[in-house]
Amino acid sequence: MQQIQHLINGQSVAGSDYFETVNPATQEVLAEVASGGEAEVHAAVAAAKAAFPGWASTPAPERAKRIRQLGELIARHVPEIAQTETNDCGQVIAQTGKQLVPRAADNFHYFAEMCTRVDGHTYPTPTHLNYTLFHPVGVCALISPWNVPFMTATWKVAPCLAFGNTAVLKMSELSPLSAARLGELALEAGIPAGVLNLVHGYGKQAGEPLCAHPDVRAISFTGSTATGHRIVQTAGLKKFSMELGGKSPFVIFADADLDRALDAAVFMIFSNNGERCTAGSRILVQKSIYADFAQKFAERARRITVGDPLDEKTIVGPMISPAHLAKVRHYIELGPKEGATLLCGGLDRPSYAPELPERVRRGNYVWPTVFADVDNRMKIAQDEIFGPVACLIPFEDEADAIRIANDTQYGLSSYVWTENLGRAHRMAAAIEAGMCFVNSQNVRDLRQPFGGTKASGTGREGGTWSYEVFCEPKNVAVSLGGHHIPHWGV
Numbered sequence: 001m002q003q004i005q006h007l008i009n010g011q012s013v014a015g016s017d018y019f020e021t022v023n024p025a026t027q028e029v030l031a032e033v034a035s036g037g038e039a040e041v042h043a044a045v046a047a048a049k050a051a052f053p054g055w056a057s058t059p060a061p062e063r064a065k066r067i068r069q070l071g072e073l074i075a076r077h078v079p080e081i082a083q084t085e086t087n088d089c090g091q092v093i094a095q096t097g098k099q100l101v102p103r104a105a106d107n108f109h110y111f112a113e114m115c116t117r118v119d120g121h122t123y124p125t126p127t128h129l130n131y132t133l134f135h136p137v138g139v140c141a142l143i144s145p146w147n148v149p150f151m152t153a154t155w156k157v158a159p160c161l162a163f164g165n166t167a168v169l170k171m172s173e174l175s176p177l178s179a180a181r182l183g184e185l186a187l188e189a190g191i192p193a194g195v196l197n198l199v200h201g202y203g204k205q206a207g208e209p210l211c212a213h214p215d216v217r218a219i220s221f222t223g224s225t226a227t228g229h230r231i232v233q234t235a236g237l238k239k240f241s242m243e244l245g246g247k248s249p250f251v252i253f254a255d256a257d258l259d260r261a262l263d264a265a266v267f268m269i270f271s272n273n274g275e276r277c278t279a280g281s282r283i284l285v286q287k288s289i290y291a292d293f294a295q296k297f298a299e300r301a302r303r304i305t306v307g308d309p310l311d312e313k314t315i316v317g318p319m320i321s322p323a324h325l326a327k328v329r330h331y332i333e334l335g336p337k338e339g340a341t342l343l344c345g346g347l348d349r350p351s352y353a354p355e356l357p358e359r360v361r362r363g364n365y366v367w368p369t370v371f372a373d374v375d376n377r378m379k380i381a382q383d384e385i386f387g388p389v390a391c392l393i394p395f396e397d398e399a400d401a402i403r404i405a406n407d408t409q410y411g412l413s414s415y416v417w418t419e420n421l422g423r424a425h426r427m428a429a430a431i432e433a434g435m436c437f438v439n440s441q442n443v444r445d446l447r448q449p450f451g452g453t454k455a456s457g458t459g460r461e462g463g464t465w466s467y468e469v470f471c472e473p474k475n476v477a478v479s480l481g482g483h484h485i486p487h488w489g490v
């Protein structure tokens with residue numbers, strides 16, 4: 001059995017205890033992974049602290065060279081990393097291999113370039129020259145969830161290291177394998193020992209002491225809103241970037257290009273197995289086109305291939321774990337009890353769906369499920385289900401759409417479909433969310449600020465927005481001489 005160890009100060013460190021990581025499609029145990037606690041966290045933070053002065057004072061072009069090299073190594077190993085990722089978290093190979101792992105390589109290339117261009121601002125006055133310096137923050141705790149684990153980890157590691165910080169990365173206990181490979185590749189790329197450390201383990205045992213550690217200066221966390229609240233309570237005064245849950249509205253007006261809207265709506269709720277923070281999980285459709293849209297949307301959902309995530313043709317793979325499957329099934333059971341109409345999917349394999357291939361019969365599967373006649377006050381419309389479950393909600397007019405879209409604790413992403421230019425801009429301004437995509441699915445430009453409002457989080461990452469998390473701006477005010485300095489006679 002493969003064993004995965006912690007990575008501390010460039011060394012592979014055995015665990016005092018191990019947990020198993022399991023393939024959600026087959027239930028096969030993939031590896032035993034070291035389970036860290038306070039001792040490993042302390043050692044990793046100490047290593048990161050010791051490595052910080054050297055790395056922070058390494059000239060940016062030299063840091064960039066190694067960061068770029070890490071991107072190149074990832075790009076060279078895409079098929080291998082994508083397969084590891086798909087086996088570990090169930091996300092389909094068509095996405096991990098063609099989009100997510102290549103995107104991870106891009107993260108390193110992008111931030112390698114950017115760290116050589118960190119400049120400042122100048123604010124000249126008649127008496128002073130003010131300018132800003134951007135310093136690295138120090139030791140950062142980077143915490144990733146189980147969905148899209150590799151891409152999410154690199155989205156944090158790349159800017160964190162590029163700007164001169166050192167890091168302790170903790171992956172989810174449900175999908176730690178691809179990041180273990182990242183640690184190896186970082187050393188191969190010439191990133192010095194101690195700059196990137198990895199402690200594996202559970203949230204309570206490893207994540208909590210990491211966030212609470214007094215030598216950790218910043219926390220970049222992606223995960224659930226509940227865990228985000230807990231971290232803020234236990235971590236003390238630190239810089240936070242919190243990328244949390246969502247229940248994003250996907251609003252379609254009667255004048256929208258219906259075919260494109262249908263494609264995008266299907267993609268935004270069923271891609272990544274529906275295990276996606278930016279999922280358009282509440283689909284708001286104007287009443288005059290609601291019945292037609294619902295019928296066409298359900299038709300498309302029925303045609304989605306559910307199956308072996310290693311098969312290039314599969315669109316929806318297994319849920320990450322039996323516990324998560326049980327949660328998704330709970331909401332599928334709840335929908336009709338709350339008064340929603342089940343259009344397709346449901347608790348068992350529907351008659352129109354082919355049998356699962358033999359290899360994945362024991363997987364944590366659920367079929368794309370569509371509920372119509374959903375009222376936004378229902379729990380299926382308010383809670384983040386985080387699975388392939390779509391809620392179709394009718395609305396009357398623009399005001400009604402805005403009211404429903406904003407009637408949620410979350411504010412991560414949003415989608416507006418209309419051919420009316422003025423309305424598109426009004427909606428984009430009115431929806432309470434960190435991102436709004438007009439006549440589009442979620443398209444993530446690396447320069448764009450990514451993040452949410454309300455219970456979806458605080459802070460933004462991406463492009464220069466990553467300075468907020470991983471840099472400390474300092475203002476320097478230099479007197480030009482000659483201005484009056486008060487003389488207090490002392």
Ligand SMILES: NC(=O)c1ccc[n+]([C@@H]2O[C@H](COP(=O)([O-])OP(=O)(O)OC[C@H]3O[C@@H](n4cnc5c(N)ncnc54)[C@H](O)[C@@H]3O)[C@@H](O)[C@H]2O)c1
Pocket residue numbers: 143144145146147170171172173201202203204206207208211222223224225226227228230231242243244245246276277384386412451452456457
């Ligand atoms: N906004 C975004 O960018 C984004 C992206 C992906 C996922 N998410 C959210 O992540 C959630 C799914 O991921 P999950 O179930 O792994 O989330 P989770 O909150 O259960 O766990 C996330 C990570 O936090 C760790 N953790 C748990 N308790 C901790 C604690 N007390 N202190 C420190 N670390 C702790 C876990 O071990 C894991 O590594 C969903 O809510 C989803 O919307 C958000």
